[in-house]
Amino acid sequence: MTGRFLRIACLSALSALLMCSAVDAAQPPAPSRKDTTPLNVLNQPLQSCSKAPLTGYLRNGACEVGDDDAGVHGVCAVMNARFLAFTKSQGNDLTTPNPGTRFPGLKPGEHWCVCAGRWQQALDAGVAPKVVLKATSKQVLNSLFLDDLARHAIDPPKRLPEQPMPSR
Structure with a gap:
């Protein structure tokens, strides 16, 4: 029974990472109504991550975590060549433009909202990109340590x- 539980847990974690890969460059979902101002990891109002390229799960420039954002795209990361190569090796190519989804492809130095799980993987692999705390959603603290960020x-x-x- 324990082995079966472990396989299910691993499959759930894998599903979340695959969801992250599939959603990063996809069309933005319909915006959801929120009654409160989103906060950053410093407990202040969430600032914009990037308008050019336009980032965010909701494609509004901010790393807001939407209700249906299974990948928790809340980390405002500064792209660098090592991270872009790492995420491509994990099946999520952020460098190749996709005109069908209006995804421009990213270059080193650009800011982009990335999955909390992908950022943790990059941290564990020694290739975590720099982050903008004022533009990183407080919701990532459910799975990431503020000290690491x-x-x-x-x-x-x-x-x-x-x-x-965090509940990791």
């Missing part, structure tokens, strides 16, 4: 807010 921040704060342990 802060160590890779281009905008580190003087003091980090308290964070509950």
Whole structure:
């Protein structure tokens, strides 16, 4: 029974990562109504990540995590060649344009909202890109450590807010 549970758990994790790969360059979903201002990992209003190229799961420039965003595209990452090569090796090519989905293809230096799970994989592999904390959704803290993000921040704060342990 334990082996069966482990296989199901692994398949669920794999499904989430595959969902992340499939959704990154896809058409944006219909916007959902939210009554509250999204917050960043510093407990401040979420700032824009990039308007050119237009990023975000909702393609509104912000790393807002939509209700149906299974990949949790909330990390505002600064692309670099190592990360782009890594994510391509994982089956998610972020460098090749796809005119059908209005995806421009990314270059080093550009900002893009990436999956929390993909960012963690890159961290574990030693290729995590820099992040913009002010533009990274607080919702990623359900699976990422703020200290890890802060160590890779281009905008580190003087003091980090308290964070509950992620549920990884």
